[in-house]
Amino acid sequence: MIGIDLGGTKLSAALFSPEGDVLMRTTAPLGKRSGPEVGALIVETARSLFEEAESAAIDSIGVAVPGIYHSGRGTVWAPNIAGWNDYPLLAELSDAFGHRARVEVASDRAAYILGEEWLGAARGCRNAIFIAVGTGIGAGLLVDGRVVQGEGDVAGAIGWLALQRPCRDVYESCGCFEYHASGPGLVRVAREMLESAEYSSVLRSRDPETLTAEDVFAALDKGDELASAVIDDAIALWGMAAANMVSLLDPEIIVFGGGVFGPAARFLDRIHDEARRWAQPISMHQVRFAVSELGGDAG
Amino acid sequence: MIGIDLGGTKLSAALFSPEGDVLMRTTAPLGKRSGPEVGALIVETARSLFEEAESAAIDSIGVAVPGIYHSGRGTVWAPNIAGWNDYPLLAELSDAFGHRARVEVASDRAAYILGEEWLGAARGCRNAIFIAVGTGIGAGLLVDGRVVQGEGDVAGAIGWLALQRPCRDVYESCGCFEYHASGPGLVRVAREMLESAEYSSVLRSRDPETLTAEDVFAALDKGDELASAVIDDAIALWGMAAANMVSLLDPEIIVFGGGVFGPAARFLDRIHDEARRWAQPISMHQVRFAVSELGGDAG
Numbered sequence: 330m331i332g333i334d335l336g337g338t339k340l341s342a343a344l345f346s347p348e349g350d351v352l353m354r355t356t357a358p359l360g361k362r363s364g365p366e367v368g369a370l371i372v373e374t375a376r377s378l379f380e381e382a383e384s385a386a387i388d389s390i391g392v393a394v395p396g397i398y399h400s401g402r403g404t405v406w407a408p409n410i411a412g413w414n415d416y417p418l419l420a421e422l423s424d425a426f427g428h429r430a431r432v433e434v435a436s437d438r439a440a441y442i443l444g445e446e447w448l449g450a451a452r453g454c455r456n457a458i459f460i461a462v463g464t465g466i467g468a469g470l471l472v473d474g475r476v477v478q479g480e481g482d483v484a485g486a487i488g489w490l491a492l493q494r495p496c497r498d499v500y501e502s503c504g505c506f507e508y509h510a511s512g513p514g515l516v517r518v519a520r521e522m523l524e525s526a527e528y529s530s531v532l533r534s535r536d537p538e539t540l541t542a543e544d545v546f547a548a549l550d551k552g553d554e555l556a557s558a559v560i561d562d563a564i565a566l567w568g569m570a571a572a573n574m575v576s577l578l579d580p581e582i583i584v585f586g587g588g589v590f591g592p593a594a595r596f597l598d599r600i601h602d603e604a605r606r607w608a609q610p611i612s613m614h615q616v617r618f619a620v621s622e623l624g625g626d627a628g
Numbered sequence: 629m630i631g632i633d634l635g636g637t638k639l640s641a642a643l644f645s646p647e648g649d650v651l652m653r654t655t656a657p658l659g660k661r662s663g664p665e666v667g668a669l670i671v672e673t674a675r676s677l678f679e680e681a682e683s684a685a686i687d688s689i690g691v692a693v694p695g696i697y698h699s700g701r702g703t704v705w706a707p708n709i710a711g712w713n714d715y716p717l718l719a720e721l722s723d724a725f726g727h728r729a730r731v732e733v734a735s736d737r738a739a740y741i742l743g744e745e746w747l748g749a750a751r752g753c754r755n756a757i758f759i760a761v762g763t764g765i766g767a768g769l770l771v772d773g774r775v776v777q778g779e780g781d782v783a784g785a786i787g788w789l790a791l792q793r794p795c796r797d798v799y800e801s802c803g804c805f806e807y808h809a810s811g812p813g814l815v816r817v818a819r820e821m822l823e824s825a826e827y828s829s830v831l832r833s834r835d836p837e838t839l840t841a842e843d844v845f846a847a848l849d850k851g852d853e854l855a856s857a858v859i860d861d862a863i864a865l866w867g868m869a870a871a872n873m874v875s876l877l878d879p880e881i882i883v884f885g886g887g888v889f890g891p892a893a894r895f896l897d898r899i900h901d902e903a904r905r906w907a908q909p910i911s912m913h914q915v916r917f918a919v920s921e922l923g924g925d926a927g
Binding site: 455456468470472473475477478479480481482483484485486487488489490491492493494496500504505565569572573574576577578579580581606607608609611612615616 | 754755767769771772774776777778779780781782783784785786787788789790791792793795799803804864868871872873875876877878879880905906907908910911914915
C-alpha cells in the first residue's frame with residue numbers, strides 16, 4: 330500500500346509491504362502551493378511511487394489530511410492549506426488511481442490511531458485512543474474496532490476539553506486544554522508564570538516573545554524552577570484529559586504522540602499517576618498508557 | 629416486546645406494541661430479595677406478561693440492569709443487589725424464554741440511550757448521548773448507531789469526569805463530577821456552603837444531615853440565595869461535562885435525564901450556554917440539547 334501524510338507544510342509518502350515494512354519513502358515541501366496544486370502534488374507523488382514500485386503489488390492508497398475529512402462528500406477542510414475549504418480530494422484520487430487501487434482519505438487523527446492499531450503501540454486493540462499533543466491537541470478514537478467520526482466528522486477535538494474553572498476568554502480560539510497543554514500552551518503558561526515573581530528561572534533573561542516549548546524543556550533539563558512548574562501543570566492536565574477519556578470510553582490503551590511526545594515521553598508514569606487520581610477505577614486498572622512507537626510515521 | 633427495568637429497589641416491566649405503545653405495565657418491589665430470588669422475580673414477571681399478553685406476539689425481552697452487563701459472559705454486576713457480583717442473568721432468561729423470544733440484557737445506561745433512540749428525544753439519531761443525573765451520574769453513548777460498551781463494559785462512567793482542580797480526596801469514591809453535581813452532590817455542595825457565612829439561606833435552620841436535593845430545589849423556588857449558588861455551580865459543571873462530550877464525540881444530541889432532570893429540566897438553556905463557552909464550536913453549533921421525554925420509562 331501507499332501511505333501519504335499531508336501536513337501543513339510538507340507531504341510525506343511511503344510505500345509499505347503488506348506486513349507494514351517501509352519499502353520506499355519520499356518527502357516534498359508544499360512550498361507556496363495552494364488549492365488544486367496541492368492535490369496535483371499528492372497525485373504526482375503517488376504516481377511516482379506506483380512507477381518505482383514496479384513488481385510490488387499496490388492495492389490501496391491512504392491519505393491522512395491535516396483537518397476534517399467529510400466522509401459523506403469525500404471532501405477535505407484543511408485550515409493550513411489555502412483553498413482547501415471543501416476540497417474534493419477523494420474524487421481526484423479515485424479518478425487517478427481508482428481503477429487499480431482502493432483509495433482512502435482520513436483525518437490525521439483517524440490515521441494516527443489506525444496506524445497505531447496496525448503497526449504501533451495499539452496493535453490488535455479494538456478500543457484505543459491516540460492523544461496527539463503538538464501545535465494543537467486532538468485525539469483519534471477507536472471504539473469497538475471502528476474510528477469515531479462524529480456527526481460532523483469532527484470527533485476527537487479534545488483541545489476543547491474543559492478541565493479547570495473559571496472559563497477564560499482566551500480559551501475561545503483553541504479550547505481550555507489546548508490553551509494550557511499544547512506545545513504553544515507550554516509557552517503561554519511559561520509567559521504567564523514569568524509575569525509573576527513566584528519562580529526563579531533562567532528563562533527570565535529571554536525575550537518572552539521568542540520563547541519556544543523546546544526552550545522550556547531545555548531549561549527543565551537544567552533543573553529550572555519555573556520550567557518545572559510549567560511541566561507539572563501540563564502533566565496534571567494531560568492526566569486529567571486521559572482520565573476523562575478512560576472514564577468515558579473504557580479503552581484498552583491510551584497512546585500519547587505528536588511533537589511534544591517527544592520530550593514529554595519520559596513523564597508517562599507521572600501522567601498515569603495523575604490520571605489514576607481522577608478516573609473510574611475499574612477502567613483505570615485495566616487500561617495501558619503508552620507513547621507512540623511510530624512518531625512521525627503514524628499517519 | 630417486553631421491557632424490564634430492574635432498579636436497586638424495584639422492578640418495572642411493560643409490554644410494548646411493535647410501535648412502542650405501552651399495552652400493559654407492572655411494578656414490583658424487590659423487598660429483601662437477593663441473588664437468585666431477584667432472577668426468579670424477573671422470570672416470573674416476564675412470564676405473567678407473556679400469559680396476559682395472549683394474542684399479542686412477543687418476539688423479544690429486554691432487561692435493563694443497574695450496574696455493569698458483561699456482554700461476553702452474559703453476567704451482571706449490580707452493586708445495589710446483594711449476590712449480584714457476576715449473576716448469570718442472560719442464561720437464566722434464555723433458559724426460560726429463549727425458545728420463544730429474543731432475550732437481551734443491557735446496562736441501564738445503554739438501555740436509556742437505546743430507549744431515547746427508539747421512542748424519545750433522540751429518535752432516529754446515530755450519534756447521541758444520554759446523561760443520567762440522579763443518585764449517581766452516568767452516560768449512555770450511541771456512536772454511529774451502536775452503543776459504546778468499552779473494553780470492560782464500563783464505558784460512560786462520566787461521574788468520574790475531572791472538571792476542576794485540585795483533585796480532592798473525597799472524589800475517590802465517586803468521582804469529581806458526581807461528587808458535586810449528582811442529586812446527593814447538590815446536597816454536599818449545599819452543606820459545604822452552609823459551613824461558610826457567605827450566603828443567606830432558609831436552609832440554615834435545617835439539620836444539614838437530613839437535607840435532600842428536593843429541599844435545595846424547594847428553597848430555590850423561594851428565591852434562596854444559597855440554593856441559587858448551589859444550582860449555579862451544578863449548571864456550570866453539567867455544562868462543562870456536556871461540552872466535553874460534544875468536543876470528544878461530536879454527537880447530534882445530548883439528552884439529560886435521571887431523577888434530577890426532573891426539577892433541573894428548566895435549566896437546559898443555561899446548561900447549553902455554559903457548554904457553548906467551552907466546547908468545540910463546529911460541534912457545539914450543530915448539537916441539540918434536550919431533556920428526556922421518557923422519564924422513568926426510558927429503560
